[in-house]
Amino acid sequence: xxxxxxxxxxxxxxxxxxxxxxxxxxxxxxxxxxxxxxxxxxxxxxxxxxxxxxxxxxxxxxxxxxxxxxxxxxxxxxxxxxxxxxxxxxxxxxxxxxxxxxxxxxxxxxxxxxxxxxxxxxxxxxxxxxxxxxxxxxxxxxxxxxxxxxxxxxxxxxxxxxxxxxxxxxxxxxxxxxxxxxxxxxxxxxxxxxxxxxxxxxxxxxxxxxxxxxxxxxxxxxxxxxxxxxxxxxxxxxxxxxxxxxxxxxxxxxxxxxxxxxxxxxxxxxxxxxxxxxxxxxxxxxxxxxxxxxxxxxxxxxxxxxxxxxxxxxxxxxxxxxxxxxxxxxxxxxxxxxxxxx
Amino acid sequence: xxxxxxxxxxxxxxxxxxxxxxxxxxxxxxxxxxxxxxxxxxxxxxxxxxxxxxxxxxxxxxxxxxxxxxxxxxxxxxxxxxxxxxxxxxxxxxxxxxxxxxxxxxxxxxxxxxxxxxxxxxxxxxxxxxxxxxxxxxxxxxxxxxxxxxxxxxxxxxxxxxxxxxxxxxxxxxxxxxxxxxxxxxxxxxxxxxxxxxxxxxxxxxxxxxxxxxxxxxxxxxxxxxxxxxxxxxxxxxxxxxxxxxxxxxxxxxxxxxxxxxxxxxxxxxxxxxxxxxxxxxxxxxxxxxxxxxxxxxxxxxxxxxxxxxxxxxxxxxxxxxxxxxxxxxxxxxxxxxxxxx
DNA sequence: ACAATTTTTGGAAGCGCTTCCACGCCACAT
DNA sequence: ATGTGGCGTGGAAGCGCTTCCAAAAATTGT
Numbered sequence: 001x002x003x004x005x006x007x008x009x010x011x012x013x014x015x016x017x018x019x020x021x022x023x024x025x026x027x028x029x030x031x032x033x034x035x036x037x038x039x040x041x042x043x044x045x046x047x048x049x050x051x052x053x054x055x056x057x058x059x060x061x062x063x064x065x066x067x068x069x070x071x072x073x074x075x076x077x078x079x080x081x082x083x084x085x086x087x088x089x090x091x092x093x094x095x096x097x098x099x100x101x102x103x104x105x106x107x108x109x110x111x112x113x114x115x116x117x118x119x120x121x122x123x124x125x126x127x128x129x130x131x132x133x134x135x136x137x138x139x140x141x142x143x144x145x146x147x148x149x150x151x152x153x154x155x156x157x158x159x160x161x162x163x164x165x166x167x168x169x170x171x172x173x174x175x176x177x178x179x180x181x182x183x184x185x186x187x188x189x190x191x192x193x194x195x196x197x198x199x200x201x202x203x204x205x206x207x208x209x210x211x212x213x214x215x216x217x218x219x220x221x222x223x224x225x226x227x228x229x230x231x232x233x234x235x236x237x238x239x240x241x242x243x244x245x246x247x248x249x250x251x252x253x254x255x256x257x258x259x260x261x262x263x264x265x266x267x268x269x270x271x272x273x274x275x276x277x278x279x280x281x282x283x284x285x286x287x288x289x290x291x292x293x294x295x296x297x298x299x300x301x302x303x304x305x306x307x308x309x310x311x312x313x314x315x316x317x318x319x320x321x322x323x324x325x326x327x328x329x330x331x332x333x334x335x336x337x338x339x340x341x342x
Numbered sequence: 343x344x345x346x347x348x349x350x351x352x353x354x355x356x357x358x359x360x361x362x363x364x365x366x367x368x369x370x371x372x373x374x375x376x377x378x379x380x381x382x383x384x385x386x387x388x389x390x391x392x393x394x395x396x397x398x399x400x401x402x403x404x405x406x407x408x409x410x411x412x413x414x415x416x417x418x419x420x421x422x423x424x425x426x427x428x429x430x431x432x433x434x435x436x437x438x439x440x441x442x443x444x445x446x447x448x449x450x451x452x453x454x455x456x457x458x459x460x461x462x463x464x465x466x467x468x469x470x471x472x473x474x475x476x477x478x479x480x481x482x483x484x485x486x487x488x489x490x491x492x493x494x495x496x497x498x499x500x501x502x503x504x505x506x507x508x509x510x511x512x513x514x515x516x517x518x519x520x521x522x523x524x525x526x527x528x529x530x531x532x533x534x535x536x537x538x539x540x541x542x543x544x545x546x547x548x549x550x551x552x553x554x555x556x557x558x559x560x561x562x563x564x565x566x567x568x569x570x571x572x573x574x575x576x577x578x579x580x581x582x583x584x585x586x587x588x589x590x591x592x593x594x595x596x597x598x599x600x601x602x603x604x605x606x607x608x609x610x611x612x613x614x615x616x617x618x619x620x621x622x623x624x625x626x627x628x629x630x631x632x633x634x635x636x637x638x639x640x641x642x643x644x645x646x647x648x649x650x651x652x653x654x655x656x657x658x659x660x661x662x663x664x665x666x667x668x669x670x671x672x673x674x675x676x677x678x679x680x681x682x683x684x
Numbered sequence: 685a686c687a688a689t690t691t692t693t694g695g696a697a698g699c700g701c702t703t704c705c706a707c708g709c710c711a712c713a714t
Numbered sequence: 715a716t717g718t719g720g721c722g723t724g725g726a727a728g729c730g731c732t733t734c735c736a737a738a739a740a741t742t743g744t
Contacts, residue, residue: 006730017694022732026461030692032740040485049487052407052463053398054730057699063462065394065442077630080422087445098464100407101441103429119368120405121394122440143382145391232633261633288419288630291574291603348700359724364702372722396700399729 005046013042025050064095066312067123069102071110071131077258077286078301082129082151085305093313104131111137118144125149125312127305130201132157147315149308152201162308162325166201169297169330170208171215173253173281176295176332178216181342182251182279185213186224188238188263189255202227205255205283224249235262243270250278250341257282257289257296264294264337275339285333293336300327347388356384367392406437408654409465411444413452413473419600419628420643424471424493427647435655446473453479460486467491467654469647472543474499489657491650494543504650504667508543511639511672512550513557515595515623518637518674520558523684524593524621527555528566530580530605531597544569547597547625566591577604585612592620592683599624599631599638606636606679617681627675635678642669 007025011018016035023031024039042048056063068086070079090097100123104110110131117123118140126141126148133141133150138158141148150158177185187209190202206225213220223245228234235254239262242249254260260282264274274280282289282296289296304327311323349367353360358377365373366381384390398405410428412421432439442465446452452473459465460482468483468490475483475492480500483490492500519527529551532544548567555562565587568580577596581604584591596602602624606616616622624631624638631638646669653665 004730008730011694018731019694019733020692023693026732032692035692043487047487049466050463051399051730052465053395054699055463055732056395057393057399057701058730058732060699060732063464076422076426077419080418083443084418087443091445091447091451096458099443099445101425101429101443103433103441105433109433116438121392121397122405123394124391145385145389232629258633261630265633265635287574288603288634291600291607292630292634293607346700350700353724360701361703361724362722365723368702372720374722377722393700396729397702399731400700400702402702402729 004051005048007048007050009046010039010042010048013046014038063098064316065098065100065123066090066309067100067102067117067126068129069104069110069113069117069126069131070129071104071107077288078256078284079129081286081301082305082308085302085307086127086309087305088302089306089309089313097313107131114140118146121146125316127151127308127312128153128158132200147312149311151304151308160311160325162304162311162327164299164304164327165330166204167208167211169283169299170205170253170255171212172208172330172332173283173297174209174212175216176334177251177253177279177281177338178212178218179342180251180279180338180340182249183218184221184224184247184249184251185209186226186242186249186252187255188226188228188235188242188252188259190230191227202255209253230256230259232258232262232265235259236266239263239266240270243267243272248278251281251338252278253281253283255283257284257286257294260289260294260296260337261292274337279338279341281332281338289333289335295335295338296333297330298333299330303327346393347390349390349392351388352381352384352390355388356380405440406658407440407442407465408432408651409442409444409459409468410471411446411452411455411459411468411473412471413446413449419630420598420626421471423628423643424647424650427644427649428469428651429647430644431648431651431655439655449473456482460488463488467658469493469650469654470495470500474542489654491653493646493650502653502667504646504653504669506641506646506669507672508546509550509553511625511641512547512595512597513554514550514672514674515625515639516551516554517558518676519593519595519621519623519680520554520560521684522593522621522680522682524591525560526563526566526589526591526593527551528568528584528591528594529597530568530570530577530584530594530601532572533569544597551595572598572601574600574604574607577601578608581605581608582612585609585614590620593623593680594620595623595625597625599626599628599636602631602636602638602679603634616679621680621683623674623680631675631677637677637680638675639672640675641672645669 007018007021011021020035021039024036102113104113114137126146128148129151132153150161152164153161187206189206192200192203226238226241228238252263254263260280264280267274267278272278282294285296285298314323349360349363353363362377363381366378444455446455456479468488470490471493474495492503494506495503529548531548534542534545570576570580594605596605602622606622609616609620614620624636627638627640656665
C-alpha cells in the first residue's frame with residue numbers, strides 16, 4: 001500500500017466523495033466545515049499529493065513552459081546575465097511561463113538531456129545556450145515540433161540563432177589595441193574543442209584576432225596564443241607563460257572577462273602594472289567589468305536572453321511578424337586596463 | 343477549428359487510428375513506413391503538439407520537479423552561485439529532477455507566484471531564496487504538502503532554513519577591522535525593509551557590526567551608517583557621502599561584495615587609495631572577489647544551494663536521516679583591500 | 685406543519701495521452 | 715488447401731484530476 005495515494009483513496013479515508021476532496025483541494029466554497037476537516041485529516045494521514053500532471057490536464061489551463069539548456073554553468077556569470085534577460089522578458093508577458101533549467105555536465109550529458117526533453121515533450125520551446133547541436137538533434141527538435149533558438153552558438157551549425165558576431169567583436173578588440181600602438185598582442189582563449197559542429201566561440205574570436213593582425217600586415221606569433229580550460233585559473237597560468245617569454249607582449253586580449261581578470265591578477269602578481277606595462281582587453285562586458293575598470297567588448301548578454309525568449313514566444317504564438325534575431329554589433333568599451341603606447 | 347489539435351485530429355487527418363499516431367510519436371517499432379509518413383504529414387499540417395501533461399499522466403513516469411523562487415535577481419551573482427550548487431547536487435542524483443525557476447519582481451509578485459505554485463501544485467519541493475514568507479504563506483505550503491526550504495532568509499521567520507549566520511559574519515568582519523587598528527568604521531547596506539516578517543539580511547549584518555563595535559567599547563557614529571538600494575551604484579553614492587564627512591572613516595564595511603566594489607570605485611575616483619587611505623571589507627566572497635583582491639566574508643553560497651537541495655530531496659523521499667541544515671561559520675578572507683593601521 | 689430555497693454532496697464524464705489486447709492481414713511452411 | 719507466426723493496426727481502458735449536474739440535506743419562510 002505504498003502506491004501513491006489518489007483522491008479516491010483520500011475520499012474513501014475521509015468517507016466522502018471525490019468531488020468533495022477536489023473542492024477542498026481547490027479551496028472551493030460550499031464545503032461544510034466538517035467535511036473539510038475530515039478531508040484535510042485524510043490528506044495528511046495518507047501523505048497525499050495531487051499530481052500536477054493530472055491537474056494541468058483536467059483543468060484546461062495551459063501553463064506554458066520554456067526550457068533553457070546550457071553546458072556552461074562554469075562560465076555562469078555570463079549565463080546568469082542572459083538568464084536575467086529571459087526572465088525579464090517573460091515577466092513582462094501576460095501569459096505565465098515556467099522556466100525550466102537544464103544544466104548539462106558534458107556534451108554527452110547534453111545530448112542525453114535533450115533526448116529526454118524531446119521524449120517527454122517537457123517544454124514548448126527551448127533555448128540552447130553555448131551548445132552546438134548536431135544536425136540530427138536539430139532535426140529531432142523540429143520533428144517534435146519544439147521551436148528552439150540558439151544563443152551564442154556557432155552560427156554556422158545552429159539555426160535559428162541569436163548571433164553574437166564573435167569574429168567581428170574580436171577583430172574590433174584587436175584593432176583597438178592596434179590603434180593604440182600595440183604591435184605585440186597575445187591571445188588567451190579556450191581550447192578549440194567540439195569542432196565537429198562548427199567553430200567554437202574561442203575559435204571564432206581567435207579568427208577575429210587573426211583577421212585584425214593580418215589586415216594590418218602584422219606577423220603572427222604562435223607563442224602569443226595560449227589556449228586552455230575556460231576560466232580564471234587557466235588564464236592566470238597562461239599569462240605567466242606569456243610573461244616568461246623573451247619578448248613579452250605589450251597587450252593581451254582575453255576571450256572573456258573572467259579570463260582577463262585572471263590575466264590581470266597574474267600580471268600584478270609579477271609586479272607588472274596594468275596598463276602601464278601591459279594592456280589587457282576582455283570580452284563580454286559582464287557587470288563586474290564596469291566595476292573593475294576592465295576594457296572589454298560589450299556583447300549584450302542580457303539582450304541576447306531577451307531576444308531569444310521573444311523569438312520563442314513569437315514562434316509559439318505563430319505570429320508571423322518578424323523577430324529581430326540580430327544583436328547590435330559588439331563594441332569596444334574603453335576603460336582603464338588599456339593604454340595608448342603609440 | 344483553431345482549437346488545439348489532439349491525436350484524434352491527427353489520426354483522422356492521417357486516416358489511421360490513434361494508436362498508430364501514438365506509436366509514431368514515440369518512435370515505436372511496428373509502424374509501416376507508409377503510416378509513419380502519413381502521420382508525420384498530418385502532424386505537420388495541423389501543427390500538432392503533444393500535451394506534456396497528458397503524456398506525463400498516462401505514461402506513469404513520475405518526473406520530479408523542484409522550484410526555486412527568488413526575488414533577488416538583482417543581486418544575481420550570488421543567486422547564480424547558489425543555483426550552481428543546486429544544479430550540481432541535482433545532477434549527482436540518480437533520479438531526474440527538473441528545476442523550475444520563479445523570479446519575483448517584487449514582494450507582492452512573489453506572493454502571487456507562490457499562490458500560483460500552490461494552486462497548480464507545480465512543484466514537489468520549493469527553495470525560497472531571499473524572500474521571507476509570512477506565517478500564512480508557510481502554512482499554505484505545508485497544507486499543500488509541498489516541502490520547502492529557505493535560503494538566506496531571516497532565520498526567525500522562515501523555517502526550515504539554511505542559515506547563514508549574518509550577525510556573526512558581520513561581527514567577525516568588523517572585529518577583523520578593529521583588530522587591524524581601525525576605530526572609525528562605516529557600514530554600507532540595504533534599507534531595512536520588510537521587517538514585518540523578521541530581520542532583513544542587511545539589518546542582521548548591521549546588528550553584527552554594532553555588536554562588534556559595542557563589544558569593543560567604541561562609540562557608534564550614526565553618520566557612518568549608509569543605507570540605500572542594493573547594488574553597486576547606491577554604494578558608490580553612499581561612499582561619496584562618507585568621504586565628504588569632516589572625519590571620514592578609515593574603513594568601510596559593505597554588506598555585499600557588489601557594494602564593496604561600488605565603494606572602492608568611488609574611493610579611487612576621489613583619488614583615495616585602497617587600502618592605503620581607506621580599507622574596504624565586503625561580504626559574500628563571490629568568485630569575482632578573489633579576482634579583485636577584495637577582503638570579504640566567505641559565506642558558502644554554493645554550499646547553501648547544495649544543502650538546500652539535499653534537504654528537499656531527503657524530505658521528498660521521506661528519509662528520516664537528518665540533513666545538515668547549518669552552514670560552516672562565515673569566515674573572513676583577508677585579501678588586499680584592508681590594511682593594518684594599528 | 686409544509687413548501688421554497690439554498691447549501692452540500694456524490695459521482696459520471698472528460699481532459700489528451702499511452703498501453704494493451706484482439707483482430708486482420710500477409711508470407712511462409714506444411 | 716490449411717496451418718502458423720509475426721507484423722500492423724484500431725480502439726477500449728485507464729492515468730488522476732476538475733467540472734458539471736442532479737440529487738440529498740439543511741435552512742429559511744409561511
